[in-house]
Amino acid sequence: MDTLRFITCGSVDDGKSTLIGRLLYETKLIFEDQLEALKADSKKFGTQGERLDFALLVDGLQAEREQGITIDVAYRFFATPRRRFIVADTPGHEQYTRNMATGASTAQAAVLLIDARKGVLVQTKRHSRIVSMLGIRHVALAVNKMDLVDWSQLVFDEIELAYRRFAQDLGFETIAAIPLSALEGHNVVDPRHAAMPWYRGQSLLQWLESVPTEGREAAQPFAMPVQWVNRPNLDFRGFSGRVGSGSVKPGDSVRVSPSGVTSRVKEIVVGTGSIAAATAGQSVTLVLEDEVDASRGDVIAVASNPVESADQFEADLLWMSEHALLPGRPYAALIHTKSASVSITHIKHRLDINSGAHLAAKTLGLNEIATVNVSFDRSVPFAPYKENKRLGAFIVIDKLTNETVGAAIIHFALRRAVNVHWQALEVTKTVRAEMKHQQARCLWFTGLSGSGKSTVANLLEKRLHADGRHTYILDGDNVRHGLNRDLGFTEADRVENIRRVAEVAKLLVDAGLIVLVAFISPYRAERQLARGLFEDGEFIEVFVDTPLEECERRDVKGLYAKARRGELKNFTGIDSDYEPPESPEIHLRTIASQPEACVDQIVHLLKS
């Protein structure tokens, strides 16, 4: 018997939880003790007077029952003689959209509830767009609370027409409009036509029993991301994973991406035995004929149709964090079984949830959707999400908090990465640096305003210059007068400020210079980004560690006083965070050491 995973979604108070409670009740999935508890709860929290409040069956969190709303997605299970169902009841409030997306990402169909009295609302549209983005192709438009509009065909027809007009570009294969009353039980399980003789279609349950469940993955060529390399002893070496698409049998030729190595399938291990063929969705272990090198994050695919790899993509991104997306900032990402670092290089346009219009955007806020260009720090095997959900979806994770902040689906690879090769130059960085009798380096000074970054950097440059070294200083204030004069002090602008300076420093290091960068650079993620631009050993992070009280006491430029008076916004240490380095190459404690001693410390490290 097959399983259908579906979601119920829609706006607040459309009756989603009531509908699921009704489905469970009428398919006899509610036990006597649960019914007893429901009766007690209905009296205590219920919103239906003397009647059973079915919503209380699914709203499981205390906060939900107290507030009478759904905060997080709840999974429920029921079955009919024809099919098993896993239903994700998702919240309607806009602020909990990420929980709705959680439920939708694994669903094959969506039941979109509409309150017959209210019609198509903004939240209906938001949910429809997310359902469409995540690749759900079958939608039931459940027009609920028909009892409250006197079972009016006119009302129903208008809603159906309005929705079909709205949804014509969303790529749904089926839209089944069903008038019902979850509270009264009309058209939920049995088609009941007495109240609505004008409707001759399926009940909601009949529709759920007949929606196609097979995904597009089954018909695609074979591909499986390697999840775990199983090598318990010298005699066995298998590649474990869940088949992402197509099917495979022993003897098939396969190719590993991105390495391109080929081999043949020798055996397919499932559990404690072998099987003759594996298909999309199965967890298996593949044993290959040859000793090939493949590891977690690689993809094994049919040799005649290998999986492509790329590092730059166009993708749709749903942002799920209260902290805005910052283009240029490195985030962690997980695509199938591959971990990588990504940054959003360009927001092409943000989607207006209501009208579908494309809007310009520099950043993305909570629950906003945009089409973006994204750059991975390495080449990853992928397929467009439309063809293969498993190979085309990735999540975006904040590197500091480890929160999941974004969900994205790949449209296609940007050819730029493939076609624009670096111009190979014969006069290299090493050659340039050797002519100057030095090793090119980037010394990155970070610390609070007034901590002494510029003082130490200036002294160091004098010392190096006297020693015959070729140097250059990039100073925060000076660069802001020229190259970065267009940037302010918001979080987004600070990220861009550092990105530009890091790129300039990289060019100067390439020229063979010893570059001293003196920037507050408050965020770990951006310093990490800067470090990532350089070769191993080239980047030296110098933490100028002066306590805030001391910086404020010195207040050389009078900035702290201004910030305290509220005349200066986003001032690091006052109303903007400073994230100290966790393991800097050099840690200068300026309270304990004079500037000259600090310089000695750096020179010592440079010489060693």
Next chain:
Amino acid sequence: MGGDFSLELESESIEIIREVAATAAKPVMLYSIGKDSSVMLRLAQKAFYPGPIPFPLMHIDTTWKFREMIAFRDRRAAEIGFKLITYTNPRGAAEGIGPITHGSAYHTDVMKTEALKQALDLHGFDVAFGGARRDEEKSRAKERIFSFRAPGHRWEPKVQRPELWNLYNARINTGETIRVFPLSNWTEADVWAYIRQENIPIVPLYFAASRPVVKRYGQWIMVDDHRLPLEPGEKPRTLMVRFRTLGCYPLTAAVESTATTLDEIVAETLGATTSERQGRVIDHDGAGSMERKKQEGYF
């Protein structure tokens, strides 16, 4: 739900178990000896075959488990050869805390929740598997498969990480942990159908047999040893009973049943009119009691 088992569920669970092995620094599988743990154990064997299970199993022993459960546990560890860790809260043991003398709530808090947190901290486990299913209880229906725990093992139900597709965010900072539930999408009927299909050994208490019982809180409580106080003049009755769920013995009630084979158990489960957790005395402490326990660190 004609007792068929869905292969998709098995594949999903194996994927989850492998994902933990691939990403966690020091994972452990909580083993409660019950039917769900038995299924989870079989899935772990399958996930890594022909290799061994690459993490230990841990049993939090409240000292009030049925004797047959402890015997079964040790027998399975010897047969399969997995690494078994057992842990009992030393404070609770020293103070002689038990469900009869101290009440079910306090006993569960000290001997299960507190003990579990101590054991996880003691060994430095960063990820712990649990056999909980979403169909068991309302707050469980809301929990993620990879369920993030703040330092101190607290669950914050209102701010769970989004969990899209089969992409599990396993990244944590020092002091944070993750509970992982590979059986999240299984139902009680799935568990029994799988046990039957795979012929998985389970504690004999799940099968009906003549056992000594007394009536407590309107439910049949088995007299497993001398620690259950009897009313003056009370004599245990011998009834054909079995357990749908197994916990601490005075806190888990038996049901009258004649099901002595897996087929009969599956048939009985499909026709059941009450939920399995009805036999769990602690769930009736009040609406939301499970959510509260979970927030405090209970599995």
